[in-house]
Amino acid sequence: MKLYGYWRSTTSYRVRIALNLKGIGYEPLSVNLVAGEQSGDAYTRVNPGRGVPALELDDGRVLTQSMAILDWLEEVYPDPPLLPADPVDRARVRAAALGIATDIHPVNNLRVVGKLKSLGHDQDTATAWMNDWMTRGFTAFQSLIRPETPFCFGDTPGLADLCLIPQLYNAHRWGCDLAPFTRLTEIEARCLALPAFAEARPEAQPDAT
């Protein structure tokens, strides 16, 4: 498999963690979002939606949207599982993960920050914008996960953890106050001690600058 991604893209980071957790080897291919490569002819042939990540299967078919890729991985490579077996438990893990995927990341990504700047706002306003959504989103996330398990929902990391850790990377990057979220930073420390997470970190990617 080939994974088109970008080192700092939190959605690419999610999929890297999942591939590592499931022990699936892949070839990383960099799409430089800052240079606009996602809108170039070469990449729009891979993904007309112009986003990363995209996962190219060995038969050439391409999957897009990180949350859809994660569901595909879970269906085709079920072991180790990213979701519990009970439907209501699954829905709760998905809800926490989707809180990050729909309520935090989309309002904070490069496209949105670029648009804020095109409306005349400076970096300080953009940073405050990002941190506000993260604070609201982490507050909701912390109320949705289990209160005392080593990872968000149990003894092993799963879908909620692999969405949380990349978003915390962004939180550190933009100086978000994480003091109210010790439950989350404790989970972060436990996750980053695992090779599957450590090797997926942005700084560990070949295109990191």
Next chain:
Amino acid sequence: MKLYGYWRSTTSYRVRIALNLKGIGYEPLSVNLVAGEQSGDAYTRVNPGRGVPALELDDGRVLTQSMAILDWLEEVYPDPPLLPADPVDRARVRAAALGIATDIHPVNNLRVVGKLKSLGHDQDTATAWMNDWMTRGFTAFQSLIRPETPFCFGDTPGLADLCLIPQLYNAHRWGCDLAPFTRLTEIEARCLALPAFAEARPEAQPDAT
């Protein structure tokens, strides 16, 4: 089951369609987002995440996040299916649906528009903001679905259709130019001719004003 929602909430609209398609009866309960009821004590006890929809099961357990609720419905009430059987086909339907759920809706919802206004922008700027994300998102969506089927991916409506139709409702509401998206408006006409969609329309809800 009880569905907490709001007539104009597109995420509530998605779940109403799915419940109707699967023939599941439910009691609709209104959470007035414009009046801020989602942040009141009564509702935050139901959903600390303060969003709609929330689905309360007969045993009192509550599911949140529309895309997680839809996955739960599909797992527990598989007939008729909202997703195809093949994993890659499923991933493609999910990717199109998630394009709306992550790339359009979150940057256009009431919270974000409210924040734009708090930064000093007027309704015209907010409307242009919303229409820009819809135009980009519909362009991507139209490239991801199948070109000639009656519905987005086949002969029956599924997950992509039930995300599309509520977003088109918003597009009409905000005057988004849909001329480039005749494939989508043709699908919309076919969907709205079905009772499952027609009865889920915002205007058909008891809390519509």
